[in-house]
Amino acid sequence: MKRHLLSAADLSRDEALLILDTAEELARLADRPIKKLPTLRGRTVVNLFYEDSTRTRTSFEAAAKRLSADVINFSAKGSSVSKGESLKDTALTLEAMGTDAVVVRHSASGAPHRLATSGWIRGSVVNAGDGTHEHPTQALLDAFTMRRRLGSFDGRRVTIVGDILHSRVARSNVRLLHTLGAQVTLVAPPTLLPVGVQTWPCAVSYDLDAEVAKSDVVMMLRVQHERMNAAFFPSAREYSRRYGLDGRRFAAMPEHAIVMHPGPMNRGMEITAEVADSPRSTIVEQVTNGVSVRMAVLYLLLSGSESAIGSIEGESA
Amino acid sequence: MNTSENSSDVPASLPGESTAPGRPVLEASDVRRALTRIAHEIVERNKGARDLVLLGIPTRGVHLAQRLAARIGEVEGVTPPAGSLDVTMYRDDLALRPARGLGRTDIPGDIGDRVVVLVDDVLMSGRTISSALDAIKDLGRPRAVQLAVLVDRGHRELPIRADFVGKNLPTSLSETVAVRLAELDGLDVVLLGSKEPKPASAKKGDRA
Numbered sequence: 269m270k271r272h273l274l275s276a277a278d279l280s281r282d283e284a285l286l287i288l289d290t291a292e293e294l295a296r297l298a299d300r301p302i303k304k305l306p307t308l309r310g311r312t313v314v315n316l317f318y319e320d321s322t323r324t325r326t327s328f329e330a331a332a333k334r335l336s337a338d339v340i341n342f343s344a345k346g347s348s349v350s351k352g353e354s355l356k357d358t359a360l361t362l363e364a365m366g367t368d369a370v371v372v373r374h375s376a377s378g379a380p381h382r383l384a385t386s387g388w389i390r391g392s393v394v395n396a397g398d399g400t401h402e403h404p405t406q407a408l409l410d411a412f413t414m415r416r417r418l419g420s421f422d423g424r425r426v427t428i429v430g431d432i433l434h435s436r437v438a439r440s441n442v443r444l445l446h447t448l449g450a451q452v453t454l455v456a457p458p459t460l461l462p463v464g465v466q467t468w469p470c471a472v473s474y475d476l477d478a479e480v481a482k483s484d485v486v487m488m489l490r491v492q493h494e495r496m497n498a499a500f501f502p503s504a505r506e507y508s509r510r511y512g513l514d515g516r517r518f519a520a521m522p523e524h525a526i527v528m529h530p531g532p533m534n535r536g537m538e539i540t541a542e543v544a545d546s547p548r549s550t551i552v553e554q555v556t557n558g559v560s561v562r563m564a565v566l567y568l569l570l571s572g573s574e575s576a577i578g579s580i581e582g583e584s585a
Numbered sequence: 586m587n588t589s590e591n592s593s594d595v596p597a598s599l600p601g602e603s604t605a606p607g608r609p610v611l612e613a614s615d616v617r618r619a620l621t622r623i624a625h626e627i628v629e630r631n632k633g634a635r636d637l638v639l640l641g642i643p644t645r646g647v648h649l650a651q652r653l654a655a656r657i658g659e660v661e662g663v664t665p666p667a668g669s670l671d672v673t674m675y676r677d678d679l680a681l682r683p684a685r686g687l688g689r690t691d692i693p694g695d696i697g698d699r700v701v702v703l704v705d706d707v708l709m710s711g712r713t714i715s716s717a718l719d720a721i722k723d724l725g726r727p728r729a730v731q732l733a734v735l736v737d738r739g740h741r742e743l744p745i746r747a748d749f750v751g752k753n754l755p756t757s758l759s760e761t762v763a764v765r766l767a768e769l770d771g772l773d774v775v776l777l778g779s780k781e782p783k784p785a786s787a788k789k790g791d792r793a
Contacts, residue, residue, distance in 0.1 A: 286686050293671070293687040302723040305674040335674075567674070572684030 377401035407440035430489030607778025619751030624656035643688030666693035711745035
């Protein structure tokens, strides 16, 4: 039985498309007077957030509530975790409360995997971002946004720009977009590329100007000041000049090409306000789409006797 | 995809369990006559086609709803809007089976204070229609909801009955009823089959 979503690599092409198609139907709910479905009535979803994230947490909360699930928000700050409780004990507590799904965000890569495979909990585990590892629902919502704007993935060129080293969004996107048939190019200063990036199913470049002209999608990543504990680039100004998306580079992009950003943005750093607010920027749309995609994931994982998507791990329980 | 299975009251009406889906009980001409009659009955019952909205339940109910709307248009000169209503998210048996994808919901305009005619291919337990009634409640408050089905095969599990029936087909639970429509299957026919013979050789493409 499949029931976790831990990595974008867990998804086959068919499963990914099933999620996107389901999300497409669920997105239409937004036009209805009652934006709620009874599907997960009586199920409990816990948002277990060890890292701050208003955007992702609220998105999962809205998604679960629109499916009528009961939602418990558990943030590490101000909880027993700050008193030293381990992931295991927190998991056992949640299990004792009868949790059907745990949406987990953790600063340690692999924490959701541990939760899913340890046998501490019986419910589904959804990775909402773990360390610098993966953020599969973000990749799904990005793919959803791309498909809505561009129609299909086949032969589409996606350029992901910025701090690849620390970016779980980039990692998940590379995997998912490759599965879906798009060509991904990573553009970053050499210091912000992870070791082993050559083995990823994508191309790597250091020249943003050469890439924007042939991209269907330019995805800017946030410069994560909180993780910049070493000198990864000489100065913010230089980074901005070489890897920022400004009006000039934006003008060099093809007519139909779109600009994406997972948010929150550093305006003036990786992206100028002029580009961020352009109609070809999908930044706000991505947030809206996030709810539909997370509804689809929760629905497909939880509604049936057997999940329609996800990994097969965690059956030891 | 697997969404089509919810079009009728599964599982007993699923034809997929036999490679020979059975003998025809309604031929194309019978289906045509049945739909023409239902179209007239809908117009007569509602004293015209004003305020009507036809909502088909995916997959085959949607095509039947479109055909009925067209027939009503021929009779009345006014074609009522036809849409589709997927009830998957409202089903009470979701947890009993593997999760599945959704069908299309496409509501033509506001259904408030209109007469909604639900259209499905096969009526059996009534659970699909019960889910559809729940779904409609979330969409608005129609003046009335009526039900049109091509085949009523009995075995109701809920107090639900159709207002317009193409053919009453008393069946046993070991039988299957499969509706084939030209739009999807190349021809119009209703097949009565039997479940037992080859349960292992279920064809994936077969669906009700």
